Amino acid sequence: MSAITAVGLRKTFRSGDEEVEAVRGVDLDVASGEVFGFLGPNGAGKSTTVRMLTTLMTLGGGEAHVGGVDVAADPHGARRKIGVALQEAGLDPRQTGREILTLQARLFGMSVPEASKRAQELLELVDLLDAADRRVKGYSGGMKRRLDLASALVHEPEVLFLDEPTTGLDPASRITVWEEVRRINELGTTVFLTTQYLEEADQLCNRLAIIDEGRIIREGTPAALKQELRDRLGLDADPTLDDVFLDATGRTRSRVAGEVKEI
Amino acid sequence: MTTLTPSRHRSLPGGRRGPSGAIRDSLVLGGRAIREAIRTPDSLFPTMFIPLFFLVVNVGQAARIFPSEGTPFLEGQNYGAFQLPASLLLSASFGGAALYLVEEIEEGYFDKLRATPISRMALVLGRLYAEFVKTTVVGTVMVLLALLFGIHVESGILGFVVMIVMVALWAMVFSGFMQLIAIKTRSAAATQGASMIFFPLLFLTPNFVPRDQLTRPMEIAATINPVTYVMEAARSLILEGFDGAALAKGFAVVAVTMVVMLGLSIRMVNSYD
Numbered sequence: 001m002s003a004i005t006a007v008g009l010r011k012t013f014r015s016g017d018e019e020v021e022a023v024r025g026v027d028l029d030v031a032s033g034e035v036f037g038f039l040g041p042n043g044a045g046k047s048t049t050v051r052m053l054t055t056l057m058t059l060g061g062g063e064a065h066v067g068g069v070d071v072a073a074d075p076h077g078a079r080r081k082i083g084v085a086l087q088e089a090g091l092d093p094r095q096t097g098r099e100i101l102t103l104q105a106r107l108f109g110m111s112v113p114e115a116s117k118r119a120q121e122l123l124e125l126v127d128l129l130d131a132a133d134r135r136v137k138g139y140s141g142g143m144k145r146r147l148d149l150a151s152a153l154v155h156e157p158e159v160l161f162l163d164e165p166t167t168g169l170d171p172a173s174r175i176t177v178w179e180e181v182r183r184i185n186e187l188g189t190t191v192f193l194t195t196q197y198l199e200e201a202d203q204l205c206n207r208l209a210i211i212d213e214g215r216i217i218r219e220g221t222p223a224a225l226k227q228e229l230r231d232r233l234g235l236d237a238d239p240t241l242d243d244v245f246l247d248a249t250g251r252t253r254s255r256v257a258g259e260v261k262e263i
Numbered sequence: 264m265t266t267l268t269p270s271r272h273r274s275l276p277g278g279r280r281g282p283s284g285a286i287r288d289s290l291v292l293g294g295r296a297i298r299e300a301i302r303t304p305d306s307l308f309p310t311m312f313i314p315l316f317f318l319v320v321n322v323g324q325a326a327r328i329f330p331s332e333g334t335p336f337l338e339g340q341n342y343g344a345f346q347l348p349a350s351l352l353l354s355a356s357f358g359g360a361a362l363y364l365v366e367e368i369e370e371g372y373f374d375k376l377r378a379t380p381i382s383r384m385a386l387v388l389g390r391l392y393a394e395f396v397k398t399t400v401v402g403t404v405m406v407l408l409a410l411l412f413g414i415h416v417e418s419g420i421l422g423f424v425v426m427i428v429m430v431a432l433w434a435m436v437f438s439g440f441m442q443l444i445a446i447k448t449r450s451a452a453a454t455q456g457a458s459m460i461f462f463p464l465l466f467l468t469p470n471f472v473p474r475d476q477l478t479r480p481m482e483i484a485a486t487i488n489p490v491t492y493v494m495e496a497a498r499s500l501i502l503e504g505f506d507g508a509a510l511a512k513g514f515a516v517v518a519v520t521m522v523v524m525l526g527l528s529i530r531m532v533n534s535y536d
Contacts, residue, residue: 056374057536079380090371094299106291107379135302151375 003067003159003190004030004053010061011048022048024214025062030207032158035181035191037201037208041249045214046194047087050163053192054084067158080108083152083189087163090148093137097128097147100136101154108155115154122150126180142173149180159190166200178203198241210248218248285382292376292389293396299363300397310357311401314350315408321346325471336473338502344414348497349470351405351426352490355398355434356461358454360390361441365454368445377535387442387528391435398434402427414501422500425510432517433493437461439524446531464490489516 006028013020023045030036040046051057053064055075064071067081091100098119105115123132126146131139139147145165152160162181166174174197181204185191195201201208202222210218218225225244229235233247300307326342337345367373376386406416406423416423444457467484468491474482485491496513499506 054378056377058534076380079378082378084375084378086371086374088371090373090375092295092299092367092372093370094302095295099295099298103291103295104375104379107288107376107381109380148375 001032002029002065003032003034004028004036004065004192006049006053006062006064008062009049009052009059009064011045011052011057012060021214023052023060026211026214026216028064028209028216030159030190030192032190033185033188034206035185035193035204037205038192038194038211039196039198039201039208039245040194040211042196044211044249046211047163049211050086050161050192050194054082054161055079056084080155081158083155083157083160085145085148085152085160085162085165087167091136091144091151094135096133096135097139097143098123098132100147101151104151105154110154118154122153125153126150127176140173142169142176145169145173145177146180149177153184153189157189159192160184162191162193164194164196166195166197174200198245202241210245212249218244285384285388288381288385289388289392292381292385293392296360296363296390296393297396300359300393306359306362307397307401310354310359310397311405314353315405317353318343318346318350318409321349321471329472336476336502338417340415340417340502341413343409343412344501345498346470347406347409347414347501348426348430348494349465349468351402351430351497352433352494353461353465354401354405355430356437356458356465358438358441358458358461359397360394360438361445361454361458362451364390364442365445365449365451368449369451383532384525384529386532387439387525390442391439394434394438395431398431399427402430416501418500418504422505426497426500429493429496429513429517432521433490436517436520436524437464439521439528443524443527443531446528446535464488468494470494489520492516 006026009023009026009028010021011023013022026045026049028049038046038049048057052059053066053071055071055078059072066078069077069081071078095103101119101122102112102115105118106112110118119132123129126149128143128147128150131143136144136147149162149165152162165181166177169177178200181191181193191204193201193204205222207219207221208225209216220228222241222244226239226241229239229244229247230237233239239247322341322343329337329342329345331337331339331341334342364373367376373386377383406427416426418425441454441458445454448454448457467481467488469477469485474485474491474495477485492509492512493516496506496509499509
């Protein structure tokens with residue numbers, strides 16, 4: 001059963017007289033229970049795709065279903081199925097961690113006692129009990145990210161969207177988030193994860209897709225993608241996911257005649 | 264970290280649709296905005312201090328020109344009673360809700376709220392509800408302070424309540440239009456700049472003398488300006504008692520501008536990408 005499907009997803013932005021095609025016909029099929037990685041360089045269309053799938057942006061074309069709900073026809077229904085933790089944890093700095101989680105639970109329809117109980121569970125889950133009643137403006141980057149993750153889980157969503165969940169975190173905090181993502185997935189939640197960190201995708205994802213210039217250019221399990229590259233290039237050893245990414249996006253040293261490009 | 268309850272993919276009644284859902288969601292979000300205001304008293308302080316400052320300065324400068332006795336439009340009260348509605352409306356025209364909203368947009372929390380199954384209207388109404396509550400509190404304190412200086416509300420306690428409700432509704436309207444600018448521009452600088460609209464709205468009014476004593480160009484400007492009618496309605500409650508015609512005009516302005524503001528807000532928040 002599919003948790004996420006997208007067919008011919010498109011989005012075009014206008015900037016003055018100029019039109020920029022950010023997403024140019026993306027097809028996706030993410031199975032229920034998967035951790036699906038969505039990789040790509042900056043500006044490739046990752047976040048735009050996520051914003052369309054999470055109802056935060058209207059679809060420019062194509063169709064998408066999340067948890068079996070058509071996101072364009074029934075965005076309200078889709079929002080009940082998904083949890084969203086976006087790039088740069090968006091949190092209200094004037095509230096405490098507990099208040100943010102309680103509010104989020106209330107917005108998903110829980111009564112005050114239910115919301116308080118759920119907030120307590122989640123604070124324990126992400127190890128923020130000690131800081132629960134402190135205002136968020138005093139939290140570290142890692143604490144904010146964990147709180148953001150917890151707030152995406154208040155209603156135990158079928159599908160969790162994580163947009164670059166570890167960007168800017170120190171290695172220890174990053175590993176903590178990875179552990180939590182695994183644990184959430186083990187509890188039955190499908191995870192759709194965008195990242196620029198290939199190690200993260202390798203560690204966490206059952207399958208992944210690489211997007212560049214608005215189109216998906218590779219899709220498969222990390223092992224299958226590496227094997228395909230090894231076979232195609234006749235390599236002696238297994239390539240890394242970095243090699244797959246560089247090959248797929250054309251950002252190879254050989255391709256740019258010795259010039260090393262930043263990814 | 265601790266692993267807790269297994270995922271049950273709860274089916275919650277969250278974000279009930281229809282008017283009752285919108286009201287419930289607005290009250291939840293409004294409660295948060297009120298808590299935010301209590302925690303940032305520095306942002307609330309100017310909404311009381313600046314209007315009171317203008318009140319004291321204006322009365323200090325013009326009270327001898329308009330003595331109680333011999334100035335018919337004061338109805339036997341001091342000039343402060345005539346000026347008080349302008350100060351109340353100034354207090355209601357800071358657009359604080361919009362400044363908080365644009366901050367939320369810039370920091371990403373607005374998207375977090377948009378991803379929940381709440382009424383889109385609640386995203387707008389929550390902060391406006393808080394604005395109503397804040398203006399009610401600040402307006403009440405200002406009137407109570409004015410009482411200490413010999414001003415009285417001719418229409419009594421009921422008139423006082425009607426006046427505060429009208430001014431608080433106007434605060435919702437003004438902040439609602441500022442929120443539209445915040446949502447459209449997503450820029451704190453643009454929103455802050457747009458809030459300067461309160462200058463012409465508040466000063467192209469009969470704020471120093473009644474409309475029929477203004478110069479002709481100012482009288483025309485004041486007649487066109489919708490704030491004039493809210494000010495005159497509030498003033499009638501302080502100086503004269505219940506004047507049905509003045510109140511009808513004041514509430515009509517609030518109602519019409521509220522409907523326009525809400526209509527535009529629904530359209531804008533639904534098409535927000």
